[in-house]
Amino acid sequence: MDHSEILNEAKSIINGSEKRDEKLLAICQLLDREVEVFDWTGFYLVAKDEENMLELGPYVGEATDHTRIPFGKGICGQAAETLQTFVVQDVNKADNYLACSIHVQSEIVVPIMKGDQFMGELDIDSHTKDAISAELQSLCEDICKELSAIF
Ligand code: SME
Numbered sequence: 640m641d642h643s644e645i646l647n648e649a650k651s652i653i654n655g656s657e658k659r660d661e662k663l664l665a666i667c668q669l670l671d672r673e674v675e676v677f678d679w680t681g682f683y684l685v686a687k688d689e690e691n692m693l694e695l696g697p698y699v700g701e702a703t704d705h706t707r708i709p710f711g712k713g714i715c716g717q718a719a720e721t722l723q724t725f726v727v728q729d730v731n732k733a734d735n736y737l738a739c740s741i742h743v744q745s746e747i748v749v750p751i752m753k754g755d756q757f758m759g760e761l762d763i764d765s766h767t768k769d770a771i772s773a774e775l776q777s778l779c780e781d782i783c784k785e786l787s788a789i790f
Pocket of ligand 1 (some may be wrong): 703705708713715735736739746764
């Protein structure tokens with residue numbers, strides 16, 4: 640699938656009748672299956688029981704110890720504070736980084752907004768350095784824009 644086909648497939652998942660978490664998992668499976676360099680694909684959502692906290696949502700990949708991440712901590716927490724896409728092409732050079740697995744080399748985190756409200760984020764790890772091309776970044780951002788509809 641090329642990127643426009645992946646985006647179309649994501650849109651049809653989003654417009655389906657499943658529950659939100661089932662849709663989020665289906666999007667993880669889609670990205671994991673279709674993008675060779677993506678090795679861990681998941682969502683962190685704003686925790687309901689604590690302020691300024693992310694909690695792990697649906698994901699595909701190895702289990703992670705980072706099931707709750709405070710805003711500001713790691714790449715995920717920094718994206719939650721800045722509300723900007725955060726791309727790290729070499730995690731070995733990042734200082735505020737939470738290691739998920741020793742194999743991870745690059746990472747992208749894209750916030751999901753509903754209007755001006757932060758709802759959560761898409762987090763993707765790659766075992767390849769410099770894996771996050773501008774096209775892959777756009778694809779992830781386009782999917783996160785569409786996801787706003789289910790929050
Ligand atoms: N590496 C992330 C932590 C989450 S794992 O990648 C699943 C970070 O630095 O926030």
